[in-house]
Amino acid sequence: MNRLNIELPGLSLKNPVMPASGCFGFGREFSQLYDLSSLGAIMIKATTEEPRYGNATPRVAETPAGMLNAIGLQNPGLEKVIANELEWLKQFDVPIIANVAGSQTEDYVQVAKEISKVDNVHALELNISCPNVKTGGIAFGTIPETAKELTKRVKEVSDVPVYVKLSPNVTNIVEMAKAVEDGGADGITMINTLIGMRIDLKTARPVLSNRTGGLSGPAVKPVAVRMVYEVSQNTNLPIIGMGGISSVEDIIEFYFAGADAVAVGTANFVNPFICTELIEQLDQYLEAHNVDHISELKGRSWK
Amino acid sequence: MNRLNIELPGLSLKNPVMPASGCFGFGREFSQLYDLSSLGAIMIKATTEEPRYGNATPRVAETPAGMLNAIGLQNPGLEKVIANELEWLKQFDVPIIANVAGSQTEDYVQVAKEISKVDNVHALELNISCPNVKTGGIAFGTIPETAKELTKRVKEVSDVPVYVKLSPNVTNIVEMAKAVEDGGADGITMINTLIGMRIDLKTARPVLSNRTGGLSGPAVKPVAVRMVYEVSQNTNLPIIGMGGISSVEDIIEFYFAGADAVAVGTANFVNPFICTELIEQLDQYLEAHNVDHISELKGRSWK
Amino acid sequence: MIQKELMTVTNQTEIAHNIYEMTLQGTLVNQMNEPGQFVHLKAGDEMIPLLRRPISIARIEQEKQEFTMIYRAEGAGTNALAKKRTGDFVDVLGPLGHGFPVEEAQPGQTALLIGGGIGVPPLYELSRRLNANGVKTIHVLGFQNKEAAFYTEQFLSLGDTYVSTVDGSLGEQGFVTDVVNNHGLKADIFYSCGPTVMLKAVEQLHAAPHGYISLEERMGCGIGACFACVCHPKEDESGTAYLKVCSDGPVFSAGEVAL
């Protein structure tokens, strides 16, 4: 019996577990470790129209039960992502969710238009929440009207459903979710990272050369769960939940909060086999707890 | 030589370390453990005009490197705080910072007016950021214009300098800081807790009976440091920094970020002696690092 | 006086399924005098788990500067505790709270001690003290099942002891209140510790004219400062009165607290 398959806009998932964008590259490295076809989906690294180098190093720092990153959307650019990365990914039986980023509306529209045409791209994830780029990005993610407008524009050109990735660095997450719903989003992915900083005690300077970075990992889980809980009750959009997931119990918590599927980010660095391990353990957990299908768990905390 | 004494509006501090509001009650319990006169100051539990019971239990839950609380501003009310608690505190040679809370402007004004007249109250801390009460509180802390207006009103009636306690649950912390600066605030204290949630796996319900709670402890430190870093560069107000402090190194990090003094919250539960221990260790740290005065460290990360 | 001390483990034994008996040694024991008080402890100085864990004092041996606790390894904190070996250190804050008033039972009187699960441990030191004072003790101990039961022998050596389990795998099948009712147990005073539902039922028993109960609540500070562990007094016209389990309790007079 299949307890794990999930149908979401554009996505027929074997199971609801997928690596989060930016924590899995384009899958090449992990393909040496296990069969990528076992994953529910893959959220690829943010793609921009032009190639980007990103920020100077150091780009990562450790914090209590978490980490900061300021990669800065490094990627080989739309053309190469399509020609090399997505092409290479076609050998696997796994839907790709393409994370789309940019500095201005036109960038997003351009990338969305092209990348959504690629066969194995089954959905887009609009990255309006990257805290690590100076222009655009975060502004789209913090002003409801702007987010709505962008969503609309991208929907117009996209051949596949559009999920919008919400930033937790906002006063009112529900307002943001409703704005992108109004803009025509097909789903929501949340949360991106919280903005944080660490200062080196020896140099008295920020550890990251970008100064601030995005906080992820177990430390942020309570914030993510709270936001999924709030958004799931106030929109009709499916939610792919993430933020600090590193165990089956965490996945269950996100389901109870209101998620329809989950993504795993930082934990891939701690244990590169985690996604496959969680898929197996999740099935065992449901069996042990007599749950016929994972979807039964959605929103139990408020239903 | 005194390396630790700090002059802030209304406050002549022997040293810059004080317990954070809500994590020290009114000091009675800790007075059994050490001499409260050794503290830089004491931020007493939030006081409202009327006595409040607060939220139902459970009121606390643990998270990775942090905790959630939803006490709900429980306190015996203005009259009793003045008559019993502040009166009792007079035996100690330590300035009190009175944390003032309410549901509407009039509440704040009333409490501020009365409590600022008490001898040992040297400053007020306007709590516009409590995430655990349904009305008021958080709204004052998330809308700049509202925060400014409230600050102004309280300033009009207060006999002592007014510090405003900022909520981290906002899109733009600098905007909030500037708003309260415009409103006439004498200082800023930051950060209050991030809103979070944990769900019980057995019951599928939120662990806290208030459902959401405030996240504090080491997990939030990177967010707090980042916000102090941003605010200290964009306002002229002194900052009492807090959020996850549990070691001397953490204190130094807050200073480098731009704090003028620090408060310790959650760590008092882990080690009830922590404040006195930190004061001693801080002095030793400065000596070992040839720092003549702690104030030299302020803002080193951006100066 | 409340102390904080790195105490030394002198014994750690799994006495039932996931139930551990741990003995700790240190000067902090000098401060312990009431049965029913608790300690707030941390296995190590890690940030996970962050908070201390409240555990009752089950036996005090002043001469040896030792006390014993009995705890169930469940979550992160108690599991970390269960990993400790003889010679290791545990960070203990205590003794905390107010315990059972032993002197409320007069010599020659009979006291009924009713414990459920991990509420049983504090009754052990209580029973020892009562017996030392010439009070006759009757013990009613309830457990989930045989595997989870412990210390029945020890209680038996102090007085009549009835054991019940939910599934009947040890002693009588049923709840502690069934036992009291079925045997028509009567006493001059009762003392009880266990889950709140059990305490509620115990308060309704009228097996003794009055008694004391020990409550559990999630804690932050453990010393009365954070307001995490409050409960409502039964009589409260204002609606804002409160009692703190950690510092006003954990032991309250039966009927004092709205359960």
Add this chain to the structure above:
Amino acid sequence: MIQKELMTVTNQTEIAHNIYEMTLQGTLVNQMNEPGQFVHLKAGDEMIPLLRRPISIARIEQEKQEFTMIYRAEGAGTNALAKKRTGDFVDVLGPLGHGFPVEEAQPGQTALLIGGGIGVPPLYELSRRLNANGVKTIHVLGFQNKEAAFYTEQFLSLGDTYVSTVDGSLGEQGFVTDVVNNHGLKADIFYSCGPTVMLKAVEQLHAAPHGYISLEERMGCGIGACFACVCHPKEDESGTAYLKVCSDGPVFSAGEVAL
């Protein structure tokens, strides 16, 4: 192939002040073949420290399924590692990256190996391999001071070995580059590992026609997926080219990377 294995500690020795030599046993060793590769490891399954730590492979002993690392206990991760005892487990991911090309040195040629501080360890396995291939090795090892120095005997048994310390407390006073200049050391090829400033100076030495350097950078994944550890290639017209220290390196051809 990259494996993840709980390997067993078979030796842990403090060989200098805060410098530990640790030997680990497991099947993962079967995958190790290049000197200069590294492992990414975690002392336990705690969330603090969260991330793995990259440490070079200093010696490989296939027959025993053992490899040895030498590391400095500095922060949370390496200190946790230093607490491990023989028989304990360490969570190892590896082998990772591309190591030093041993075959670039022809039998009969001379190789100059220049290491600084905790950059010295990977040169040890490299030197063993080079010597096994009939390559003559000259070693220049730089340390902060006498207390921080290690493995000088081991290197001496493989070839000429010059030691320098910043404070002159052991060997010659100065930097490794001073040693090379003062003694006019020349070779057919050089291999170097150490802090970036040192590598920069080494590239300018021209003590050999070409060579290889091993870089350090803060890492996330360690396998090439997260873009934490990128560096700029020296030749890069677009400004967007990059190399990943973890998967393209850590060893690069001298002059390949903009230091």
